[in-house]
Amino acid sequence: GQQLNQSPQSMFIQEGEDVSMNCTSSSIFNTWLWYKQEPGEGPVLLIALYKAGELTSNGRLTAQFGITRKDSFLNISASIPSDVGIYFCAGQLINDYKLSFGAGTTVTVRA
Amino acid sequence: AAGVIQSPRHLIKEKRETATLKCYPIPRHDTVYWYQQGPGQDPQFLISFYEKMQSDKGSIPDRFSAQQFSDYHSELNMSSLELGDSALYFCASSSLGGRGNEQFFGPGTRLTVL
Numbered sequence: 001g002q003q004l005n006q007s008p009q010s011m012f013i014q015e016g017e018d019v020s021m022n023c024t025s026s027s028i029f030n031t032w033l034w035y036k037q038e039p040g041e042g043p044v045l046l047i048a049l050y051k052a053g054e055l056t057s058n059g060r061l062t063a064q065f066g067i068t069r070k071d072s073f074l075n076i077s078a079s080i081p082s083d084v085g086i087y088f089c090a091g092q093l094i095n096d097y098k099l100s101f102g103a104g105t106t107v108t109v110r111a
Numbered sequence: 112a113a114g115v116i117q118s119p120r121h122l123i124k125e126k127r128e129t130a131t132l133k134c135y136p137i138p139r140h141d142t143v144y145w146y147q148q149g150p151g152q153d154p155q156f157l158i159s160f161y162e163k164m165q166s167d168k169g170s171i172p173d174r175f176s177a178q179q180f181s182d183y184h185s186e187l188n189m190s191s192l193e194l195g196d197s198a199l200y201f202c203a204s205s206s207l208g209g210r211g212n213e214q215f216f217g218p219g220t221r222l223t224v225l
Contacts, residue, residue, distance in 0.1 A: 031212040042115075042201050042216035043154065050212070088153060092212055097205070098144065098167050099214060101153035 003027075006089050006102025013079055014110050021105040022073040023089035031092040032065050032072040033099065038085045046087075047074070081109050113138055115204050115217030123223045124192050132187040132220045134202030142166070142207050143185040144214060145177060148199040160185055161207060192224045 006023045013019055023032070031050055035043035047058050049065035049072060056063055062075045072091075076083055086106050090099040116135040124130050136143050142161045146154035156169035160179035171177075174192075179185045189196060199221050203214040 033213070035216075040199075040219075040221070042203075042218045045213060045215060048213050096167070097142070097207070097212065097214075098156040098159060098169060099146075099154070099203075100156070103153055 004089060004091060004100055004102040006105060008105060009103065010106040010108070012108045012110065015079060015081060017079055019076040019079055019083070019107060020073060021087060021089075022071060023091070023102045024071040025091060026070065027091075027093060028069040029091035030069075030094040030096075032063070033090045033092075034061075034063050034072070034074045035088045035090060036085045037088060037104075043088060076107075079107075079109050081111055083107055084109050115202055115215055117200075117202050117217040117220050119220060120218065121221050121223075123225065125225055126192060126194060128192050128224075130189045130192060130222060132189070132200050132202075132222070134185045134187070134204075134217060136183050136185070136202070136204030137206075137215055140204035140206045140215075141183065142205045143179055143183070144203040144205070145171075145185070145187050146201045146203065146216075148201060148219075150198075154201055157187070189222075194224050197222055197224045 034046045037043045047063040054065040060077045086104040088104045089102040144159040145157040148154040157171040159167045163179045177187045199219045201219045203216045205214045
């Protein structure tokens with residue numbers, strides 16, 4: 001699959017702090033998706049982005065599709081303990097529906 | 112809302128045995144994708160089916176085969192299992208007639224090869 005560079009690899013944050021992570025690629029993507037995965041479970045779709053520059057929110061989550069179509073970021077505001085998990089970015093090339101995933105960002109929230 | 116169903120959730124096999132994983136997509140979803148996730152890794156695409164026809168193929172070993180049936184459920188058949196096949200196997204479904212880019216994942220099957 002395509003190489004997606006996701007950073008940071010892990011984050012240790014205090015409850016109430018904001019979290020930011022991003023993904024970059026050398027390829028132009030048609031769609032960016034953000035998933036959250038908890039241990040032993042399947043990835044859960046958080047946000048889907050379809051247009052360059054698009055900014056989309058889902059509760060305390062906000063994600064943007066970069067204008068170059070080669071990057072995306074996800075922000076989590078006012079983190080709570082249930083935000084712990086691994087967050088993956090995933091991209092789809094034009095006319096290609098399979099997902100290429102980033103390596104994931106592990107978020108740990110300290111109460 | 113109904114989600115993707117996978118069975119079994121856990122499977123333990125010996126080397127060289129065969130395994131069959133099943134996936135039941137979200138109702139009215141016409142496309143199924145299979146992914147493999149090794150420990151501490153991101154999911155890797157294996158194969159996909161649209162309207163019962165193979166639509167794309169990724170890094171799937173020749174020992175593996177899959178199909179999608181008339182009721183849209185899919186099965187991943189794995190033969191001559193190797194230790195390295197131990198992983199989480201996810202099925203995802205989407206509706207290409209709708210927001211086809213959004214893939215919804217099942218809970219996965221954890222395969223352990225001894």
